[in-house]
Amino acid sequence: MEEAKPQRVVVMTGATAGIGAHALQHFAAQPNMRVIVGARGSGRTVPHGVEIVPLDLASLASVREFAGAVTRQLDDARIDILVLNAGMQTSNIERRSAEGYELIFAVNHLAHYLLARLLLPRLASQGRLVITTSDTHDPAITPIAPRTLDPQALAHPSKSGSGAGIRAYAASKLCNLLTAQSFAAMDEVKARHITVIAFNPGLTGGTSLGRDSSRASRVFVTLLMRTVFRLVGLFRPEYVMGTSERAGEALAEVALGTATPPHGRIYISLVKGKLTFPDPSELARSRDVQDRLWRESAIMAGIE
Numbered sequence: 041m042e043e044a045k046p047q048r049v050v051v052m053t054g055a056t057a058g059i060g061a062h063a064l065q066h067f068a069a070q071p072n073m074r075v076i077v078g079a080r081g082s083g084r085t086v087p088h089g090v091e092i093v094p095l096d097l098a099s100l101a102s103v104r105e106f107a108g109a110v111t112r113q114l115d116d117a118r119i120d121i122l123v124l125n126a127g128m129q130t131s132n133i134e135r136r137s138a139e140g141y142e143l144i145f146a147v148n149h150l151a152h153y154l155l156a157r158l159l160l161p162r163l164a165s166q167g168r169l170v171i172t173t174s175d176t177h178d179p180a181i182t183p184i185a186p187r188t189l190d191p192q193a194l195a196h197p198s199k200s201g202s203g204a205g206i207r208a209y210a211a212s213k214l215c216n217l218l219t220a221q222s223f224a225a226m227d228e229v230k231a232r233h234i235t236v237i238a239f240n241p242g243l244t245g246g247t248s249l250g251r252d253s254s255r256a257s258r259v260f261v262t263l264l265m266r267t268v269f270r271l272v273g274l275f276r277p278e279y280v281m282g283t284s285e286r287a288g289e290a291l292a293e294v295a296l297g298t299a300t301p302p303h304g305r306i307y308i309s310l311v312k313g314k315l316t317f318p319d320p321s322e323l324a325r326s327r328d329v330q331d332r333l334w335r336e337s338a339i340m341a342g343i344e
């Protein structure tokens with residue numbers, strides 16, 4: 041008699057809308073796969089069999105409760121695939137997380153940093169950690185990308201004003217990429233053959249990212265996409281808008297291991313529907329910057 045294959049476990053954030061909701065369909069369709077989703081609010085609809093555990097990334101206390109609940113629910117089982125995909129973008133950087141950090145930095149970076157640190161011991165050997173980043177981290181692609189990184193200034197910005205929200209978003213996505221590289225460089229991760237990937241879905245339509253931005257800002261971005269981005273897209277493929285269906289499918293491919301970057305690379309970027317493996321920005325590759333973000337994030341998250 042053929043031996044039954046052990047069940048694989050996926051734990052995921054950002055599965056309730058946009059790119060993540062499409063990726064979730066692919067995970068849920070896999071045979072013998074247990075899928076646990078962290079989600080805020082109530083009345084969520086997810087595919088049959090998917091488990092929902094409450095998680096609000098705007099609160100580090102909620103992140104700790106989520107990690108504890110997942111660990112209890114899994115009992116002895118390990119997480120094969122951890123997908124940290126949730127994200128937000130808003131024009132207003134005055135908003136603060138439960139612990140008093142600027143909300144975009146707190147949700148996109150700090151909460152995921154803490155979650156990955158808390159769940160790393162539960163990750164299976166040869167498992168996968170996928171963190172969704174963005175090519176907005178890269179000054180070679182967009183002028184809004186950061187050229188320096190000061191985690192304290194991101195957590196406690198002193199001035200707001202026009203463009204501050206999108207710059208905070210780009211910086212938070214740089215933090216995702218720096219964090220992925222720090223995890224990939226850990227002895228424990230290497231020894232347990234855990235694959236770490238930073239995934240950029242690229243400019244993607246049909247998602248609700250930016251829904252918290254002001255109406256004026258949303259109108260401005262829509263106009264920009266329909267005019268300037270279309271023109272720039274004629275010679276810069278990164279500016280060609282993809283669909284959330286394809287981005288979700290690509291995220292699932294990357295997480296399930298049907299797509300893997302060449303040896304030694306961890307950054308995967310979806311460009312015109314195809315997976316590419318470019319270099320991250322120079323700042324993102326800096327070991328010093330990675331270490332500084334890691335140290336300061338640990339202090340902010342209270343884990344030193």
Ligand SMILES: NC(=O)c1ccc[n+]([C@@H]2O[C@H](COP(=O)([O-])OP(=O)(O)OC[C@H]3O[C@@H](n4cnc5c(N)ncnc54)[C@H](OP(=O)(O)O)[C@@H]3O)[C@@H](O)[C@H]2O)c1
Nearest residue numbers: 054055056057058059096097098126127174244247248249
């Ligand atoms: N769209 C693009 O052009 C693009 C480009 C590059 C990278 N990305 C990245 O792709 C990822 C997915 O974005 P998307 O475009 O699919 O956006 P989306 O449609 O707005 O989905 C965002 C997801 O994150 C969740 N989320 C946001 N804040 C949360 C919180 N405080 N606690 C728990 N969950 C929270 C949302 O949950 P709710 O359903 O509760 O809101 C939703 O599931 C993000 O990391 C984003 O930065 C997007």
